[in-house]
Amino acid sequence: MPKTSTAQPTRDKTFGRPDAGFRLRMYTVIFEADTRAGRLFDLLLIAFILASVAVVVLDSMASVHARHAALFQVLEWIFTAAFTLEYVARLACVRRPARYARSAFGIIDLLALLPTYIAILVPGLYALIDVRVLRLLRIFRIMKLTEYVAEYGALGQALAASRRKILVFMSFVMLVVVVMGTLMYVVEGPVHGYTSIPVGIYWAITTMTTVGFGDLTPHTDLGRTIASVMMLLGWGTLAVPTGIVSAEFTLQRQGHAPTTRTCHECLSEGHAPGALFCSDCGARLPAWRHQATEQGKT
Template identity: 65%
Template sequence: MSSAKQRYGRPEAGLRLRLHTIIFEADTRAGRAFDLALLVAILVSVSVVIMDSVERIAARYGDLLEALEWFFTLLFTVEYAARLWCVRQPARYARSFFGIVDLLAFLPSYLVLLFPHAVAFQGIRVLRLLRVFRILKLGAYITEYRALGRALRGSARKILIFLSVVLMAVLLLGTTMYVVEGPEHGYTSIPTAVYWAIVTMTTVGYGDLTPHTDLGKLIASVMMLLGWGILAVPTGIVTAEMTARRFNRPPTTRTCHECLSEGHESDARFCKDCGASLPAYTHD
């Protein structure tokens, strides 16, 4: 959910508030059950789309797959309508990232019905997998997701400097290989030799270019050994940043009435994003 002020708005009482709590929060038994059921529906619906693309399976189970596809299309349509109904500012939710993802969960099926030959619309249905990220707000995933985002932002400068060093090393070693091996062994230019250096240092090893001289093989061996360490450095940088920013308090899916930002602490009285008073923490 976005942390912008006055985002979608949460109803204050009645059936809309109860439905909002079930759909948008996961600290209650009903909310967890809804999210888990939705997760299963998303994964099964994507599996249906994938199986429908296999000609042998589609020829044998085409009617069943089509029936399942329309079942999930109607299910996601009803769920989207419920999400719009239980927020006070449905237009803002519809324009949000997850609002667009929710719309794409069922809109392609209707477009295929209107335009039967538009095969591209069928592939768009795989975007339903994006909705899995909504379900991953359960429990500690809220904190871990935000911690990862902060760690990536905090370590961006270090990673950029590290990548610049790797780029210089690849350029120098690639140029060296161009001089050592030469065009007669396939290293026809410096860009070609740099391409080989990147493939070797990342331990991909396509095999389209290989060193033939003893010195070239020695350089290649050094680059392969360097590649192992180089691949581990960005991981270490991000991990160190995450450790430094680690959260100690358990996360919740407690939601602000005004801006719908999530992850507030269980004893918080005011929203950390917009400053509005928070409702009482409800959980089972």
């Protein structure tokens, strides 16, 4: 499960890649995936993230918490210490740590740490906020997975590329629910539960998305006809955005995403999987790990 490689050159320029020394070796392990150490680092972090989220979920169950509260507390500090070391290492191995701290991944990393430390460093906070809120904030650790699984990056790119089409589609949906909600308010009226236009819009949204809670139902023939049209429109509501994002996935598969392969001469990266020479300095590239595996088989 390698990191998203297509964003690597941008991240390198934004955060600042070290030129040499221990920081460069640490950067290679933490931010690059096409090395044995980088892959092991990714897998270890994924295991820690999943285990920590599992502890948070189990700790929210009263019966389990009563029996294993002490164990959960020890595990929580182990996970917090590990994520703290990872966060400090990331800040230490880039030339612009402030930029990383302000980035989306940096904020997510910080959210994974703060709840445990806040609960200890600010005891008076318990008088203002229930401690369970701090525990629930630890669930943000699941968002750290997006940095280690390439498919998350592909999904993000597909959504970003489709954002204008999705925005236009959502605008059309909002237009339909506002018109239909207002129409149901006029047709059914307060006597049947449609006490205002916002209530009618709420009914239109639940009907168009095929949720249908059943707390509001039309009683007149015209109202049932409108409801039938809304239910049929609901099928298209689910299908259109799925088709938009699927089309973007297809376009991405037609291209060839670069990897995190690094030239040992000029330290440039983002070379294509089949590249033999560096596109910047012309030096011969080291064998990609997939190429090395295929050569070993032959």
